[in-house]
Amino acid sequence: MPYPFPPSLSGEPPRLLVSVRSALEAASAIEGGAEILDVKDPDRGSLGCPAPDTLFSICQAAGASPRRDLPVTVALGECLEWTEQTPFPLPGQITMAKIGLSGLGESAGWRDQWLRVRQRFEDERGTGIHWVAVAYLDQDDAGSPSIDDIAGAAIDTGCAGLLLDTFNKSSGRLFDHVSPERLAGLAGRMHSGGRFLAAAGRLNLEDITRLSTLPVDVVAVRSAACEKADRRSPVTSRHVAECLTSLRAGGRQAASAHEKSPA
Ligand SMILES: O=C[C@H](O)COP(=O)(O)O
Structure with a gap:
């Protein structure tokens, strides 16, 4: 199965993912130019899992919109939340899913726990x-495994x-937590494994422009x-x-600086 968002090795700008909680928000995100829709319930945490019927209605709305080929992804909460709960079938339109690893930092078997929930x-x-x-x-704060361990597990x-x-x-x-150099290093690690790197974290417009000049x-x-x-x-x-x-402003600045530089 080819990856839906292969890493951008051609220097094209990053894609804009917008998290939405309803069909109405999905319509606003599409109108504003979102390039990926991500379904999530922000009242339920960083990766709050939406109710299944909400997820289906958003997928339906996205599929009926003029940009029906827009990729749709979903946040499924935290791995530990699924210990006692039964997973639900994800709609066919969902191209990617993610589950957080909070609370598993001290668990030697976190990879296996994560893989089991994914399999379910x-x-x-x-x-x-x-x-x-x-x-x-x-x-x-999250009590999660380290970034480097998760990056390695993502590839493995x-x-x-x-x-x-x-x-x-x-x-x-x-950017309170990670430097541009560290981000570029992680991007290089993911790209060399054929994977993409996505970045989030209460980004403001300045952060977004800054990210557009990095290999994210x-x-x-x-x-x-x-x-x-x-x-x-x-x-x-x-x-x-x-x-x-x-997002596009930073890319354009970088391009014109490049164009102006001597050969
Ligand atoms: O997937 C990304 C998150 O929805 C980012 O949320 P945030 O901008 O509120 O940190």
Whole structure:
């Protein structure tokens, strides 16, 4: 199964992923120019799992929109949440899924626990799915395994990519936790394994422009796409369009600087 978002080795700008919680928000995200829709319930945490009927209605709305080929991904909560719960079948439109590893930092068998939950989702669906590993940058708050261990496991267990995100959504953003150099190093590691790197973490417009000059494949937002940058407020097409402009602005600056430099 080819990866839906192969790493961008051609220098093309990162794609804009917008997290949505309803069909209405999906329509706003599409209108604003989102390039990937990610379904998530922001009231249930960083990777809050949506209710199955909400997920289906968003997939239906996306499929009926003028941009029906837009990739749709889903957040499925935390691995430990599925110990007692039965996974539900994911709709066919879902191209990728992710599950967090919070609370598993001290567990020697976290890889096996993660793989078991992934397998249970695939069994419910009846087909495989591409997985995205999630490394929390605030790993102490999350109690999760280290970023390097998760990056290695992402490659070893066949994930399509790695998402860097924050667990605690009330303080800190991506660049409070990671330097551009560290991001570029992680991108190189993922790319050499044929995987993509996605970056999130309460990004503001300045962060988005900064990311557009780094070798990141996907820039993922919720807060910046919402009214007042509050991830629990509705996504608006205007805020999504501003995110897209910021993403393209950095790329253009980098390109013109390059064009102006002597041969
Ligand atoms: O997948 C990315 C997250 O939805 C990012 O959310 P955030 O912008 O509120 O940190």
